[in-house]
Amino acid sequence: MIALSAFRCTVPFHQAAVGAISACTSGSCLPATLALQQCRRALQQVRAQRHASSTSYDRSGPAAGMLSAVPFAISRQEADTAFDAYHGTANTLLTKPAAGVQKVKEVYLPLWVGRAQAHSVLKAAEVGFRKYVQRYNPLTKRIEGTFETQWHWVSPNAVFEQYFSPEMVEMQIVASYHYPLSDISKIRPGPAISSAKPIDRHMMTSSFDGSTRRVSMFEMKAETGRVKAVSAIKNHQYRAAQDFLLRAYRCDETRGLNMDVNLLQFSAAPVLMPVFLYSSKHFGNTKVRTFVAGFDGSKVSGVRVYNETLIGLVTAAFASVLVVASGIWQNYPALQVVGFAVAAPALLVGVLVKYWPKFRSQMHQVSQDASQYMNRKTDESGSFSTSWTHAYSQFARFRQSQEQARFSSANNNTSDRSAGHTSILRDPKGYYQLLEIEPSASKADVQAAFRGLAMKQHPDRFDDPQQKASATVVFRQILEAYTVLRDDRKRQLYDMNQL
DSSP, rough: OOOOOOOOHHHHHHHHHHHHHHHHHHHHHHHHHHOOOOOOHHHHHHHHHHHHHOOOOOOOOOTSSSSSEEOOOOOOOHHHHHHHHHTTSSOOTEOOOOOOOOOOEEEEOOOOOOOEEEEEEEEEEEEEEEEEEEEEEEEEEEEEEEEEEEEEEEOOEEEEEEEOOTSGGGGGOOOOSSHHHHHHHHHHHHHGGGGGGEOOGGBBOOOOOOOOEEEEEOOOOHHHHHHHHHHHHHHHHHHHHHHHHHHHHHOSSSEEEEEEEEEEEEEEEEEEEEEEEEEEEEEETEEEEEEEEOOOOOOOOEEOOOHHHHHHHHHHHHHHHHHHHGGGTTOOOOHHIIIIIIIIIHHHHHHHHHHHHHHHHHHHHHHHHHHHHHTOOOOOOSSSHHHHHHHHHHHHHHHHHHHHHHHHHHHHHGGGSSOOOOOOOOOOSSSSHTTTTOTOOOOHHHHHHHHHHHHHOOOOGOOHHHHHHHHHHHHHHHHHHHHHHHHHHHHHHHHOOOO
16 A cells, blocks of 8 residues: 555545535435536646646756756776676776777766655565475375475564655665666766766766767656656665564564555655766667766766687687596497587577677567556656656747748758758758767667756756847757757758758
8 A cells, every 4th residue: 555645635536426426326416416516626626727727838948956866986097997898808808899989978967856755564474484294205105305395373463663764775766768778877876866966068078078968858647657656665665674574483484465655755856966978879770878876986887798708618628628528429439429518508698698788678668668658558648747847848849830831841842852862961050060960879879868968958957148048049949950850851951951
């Protein structure tokens, strides 16, 4: 049982419904009819309010101070050292990706960071004691010794209270599906989350080359993040209860825990985590990414590429030792022994090692599609505030509607141009350069670049009137470029210089 105060109740609708039910039970038709009419009007008002809140655009952009970020605390050189160590400068079985490091980006990845006060009661459980007993085995028709577990019900009524702070990794939920969750979870800040501070425009500039840092989107809904945090809290409380039973009753196993977990308080906030993202390719177009935490160089994760030739030789040597030790070589021809018992395992292991990055990438794509499907089905009504995560998208849509007329006329005129003009200029108006991305950048890269530039160049980030006016001009140019490059059709026309 999870008790949360995050859900809201529509009081006018609730009162009208109660009045209608009371009038019906009292046998009076007219008051019941009036009450039902009030109920319908209240429901219409609620729907109108929700529709207005979902379609209204914030023209000023997100409020300052609503988003925090853990600052970058290590340099690019320190990150490079961590990358080299992770990919095996001291381990001969590891190797760097075949194509080498093609790109290094400084990005902020999103987290939902929660806090909660949990109050749990362990009502009952089964505790098991393993004992050595003698039993008749019908298969062997003999008395044999075995271990059996004897179960007993207990009712400890133990109370567990714990405060789950933002510094606990269980309360730091990765809010992006773009990268493998298993990799990002390994580099979560933990106690370093306490260094987070309200983000400002200076935090968006790289200290290495002055480029703008990317900001990944909060793809996970706030309600999905809450559900994951609550699940982590429940698992933590169940593990604590199991440890309590093992100590209190000196048992060997536990099962069937009957436990109530109540959250007295729950709140969450969006926080950005700094990461150095190393991108490369291995064995064709298989993407290989390495993540180095921007606040701690000892936290590194990602795909490791192994030396398939060396591992194949090690496998062959190990198989040869097993063949000699087992004596198989005495019963079969030497050619068969070498082919099936030595060469085949070595070749199989080498192929698996070589294709492992590609297989892992495909598995991530399947997991990403499943997670996004469940995230789309999540109901956001009644969840804690998500105003910041929607603010930039609403702001972009509002500005985009103002610019739509400009681009619609250009799109209508493209049919009058020469059909044979298909040369790709890639960046005729400098949009890619303005967003600091390459012409081959994906839509996710375009969105991440825009969010980083918006946080850096938004006019509300400047206090000086002259700087604010200059930032307004730059931000309009950034928004114009983003409006084109985020749309697949407009981007295709732009690349062919037909926009």
